[in-house]
Amino acid sequence: MSNEQISLSAEYCRQRQARVCKLMEQLPVDRAIFVTHENIQYLTGFRPHRLMQAAVCIEATGECVLAAPNEEPADASVDQCVTFEAQWHCTLRQEQQQSALTALVEACGHLQSSIAVEGSVTGLHLSPTTLNSEHVIDLEPDLWQLRRKKDLDELQMIRRAIGCTDAMYHRAREIIEPGINELEVYNQLHAAAVEVAGEPLTALGNDFQCASPGGPPRNRDARDGELFILDLGPAYRGYYADNCRTFSVNKRPMDKQYEAWEAIVAVLEMVERTVKPGVSCRELFTQAQAMLDEFRPGAFFHHLGHGFGLFPHEAPHLNPKWDDTFAEGDCFTAEPGLYTDELKAGIRLEQNYLVTSDGVERLTNFPLEL
Template sequence: MTQHSPALSPELCRERQLRLKKVLEQHSLDRAIITSRENIQYLTGVRTHRLMQAALCLELDGNCTLAAPNQIPEEAAVDECVTFAAQWHSTLRQEQLAVALKVLFEAVGSEAKHHVGLEATAGGNLMIRNLSGSNPNFTDLDADLWKLRRRKDTDELEMIRKAISCTEAMYAKAREIIQPGISELEVFNQLHAAAVIEAGEPLTALGNDYQCNSPGGAPRERIAADGELFILDLGPAYRGYYADNCRTIAVNRQPTDIQHQAWEAIVNVLNMVEETVKPGVSCRALFERAQQMLDEFQEDAFFHHLGHGFGLFPHEAPHLNPNWDDYFEEGDCFTAEPGLYTEALRAGIRLEQNYVVTDSGVERLTNFSLEMS
């Protein structure tokens, strides 16, 4: 049976290019030069291999040119595609970005352009400056691109839903295999396999937290013991688009009274999030309300963010965090991940749901069990 393999829509990629073109107009820029893998994928649908680089030029007139490694992609939302040799006789070249930019500027020209938008946090800016012609003016587009990426289009949501389906398969496998005596590494290996089978291909990422009797961390050789809780915070990425959700499983499937009380307190916070969030709601205020609720169980037992946006990067806006002053917007994909951590809980519980903000509230994207058993 052939699995459905979602991909970014060329038509919606073109719409995203038009949104960036409006940003160029607002900043009085002639062109944008894009080198980050995530933003190239977002704008063209092309995601290069993790060991290969590319470069993109979007002109104020809307013309889009891609410098791609080795060969022209089968499908790319661009007007022109030029190629460069990312490998010589099968050996990867370390200077790929410099070559990609050189080929790109040979295709689009450099001497007439003096107002260029760049990603300040991306590599290659010095090379771009040297290749862009004499005395060009540069503007940082990072904040604009991050803002554009907040509102997920339907093709992006399809990719995210596919990644979330991988987490559902992983949790089903976890409930099947977790028991006293299993090692964290064995759990990790079997969950990895379950996700790859669901995806039908290798994944971009797998998430960070696979430890038992711990708030989180990479898997160890450690053996899970009776009475402990196993926190699994899974973040598989399907073709660059992330999921990020967490479940906590009692190793013996018999949570104690205090563990169940903590679980109920966390579920109450998730219910509050679903009842409260809509466009315009303060993320900081939501965090503060969650902190108050969890402090009623035990002060200082909740010590991290309430959640964050996600998409082509694991942590994006909006930030459910007192260090930011964000507000929810329609189209945001975000996580809510309240947790409680004490010695009595062996060593804590975290539950995490994924949502997309609608015009009047939220749609929950993670519709599988939160139970510890």
């Protein structure tokens, strides 16, 4: 796989801005302001450094204005860009958001009407007084729904992140054996992912523990007969992958471990046969739970999966706590698992899928074998 750098396209960024404008018309609001890194990237193609802030304004007219840290980026799909000082004499300022919003409001002008913001990050800097508006409306839940349908440029980013996991599993297959330390596995897998990404990762995630359902790597050696769960969530330029494989440390899985593996694979096969637009995620979870309970009731104790993209856990939720339905364009994971002491300590297998008009496309191709 080439590690040539890829980014979101200007064409699709403009299309996403237009969808936000349609949403603003329905609410209705005259202006929308965004400050979270993922939404700024989704709409403009520009992702600020993790320690720097930025802000974006979309007007009802369609005009898009960006307040960027320090200097104007070369890859932002906007109509106007203003800058603010995120650093003074190389020191990061802690009041960056306030400065970004001040620069943005000065560029856009005063607005004595309604404005939409991301409710989860609304604070004093985004108050009606600061924004010179009569009403502030939370646009975030609606934007989460817009982000479900992945555009082609987003899928390209996700496929690169999934390519990182493929390289990580190849490396894991080569190095996992009795006596290898969890930290060594983590370090070597990180290096394999960076080789594919061609640059530092936005995130690495998730689970790197042996003889455990999951957790960060420990200073612990893998032992003969144990199973090593690797739930990997590298992010390439903000876009996540999230898939899991389980490896037999001695490469000789016990009969009970293989029996559990077969039950989990059957659930994944059921998911691939069943999912299409309109299918209930809750009902799919219930069906998977019943299948895994045949191995041992209660041995599957977490969600069946979730959407992913610019955030590790997005809609749709394959989880009884939500009542979602699958829609065309969703990227989601399916991650059935079984966990008992006799399995030392469990098996989880996770695939990534894209919902198509009549089914799913599997995005992950590394073998499932223990």
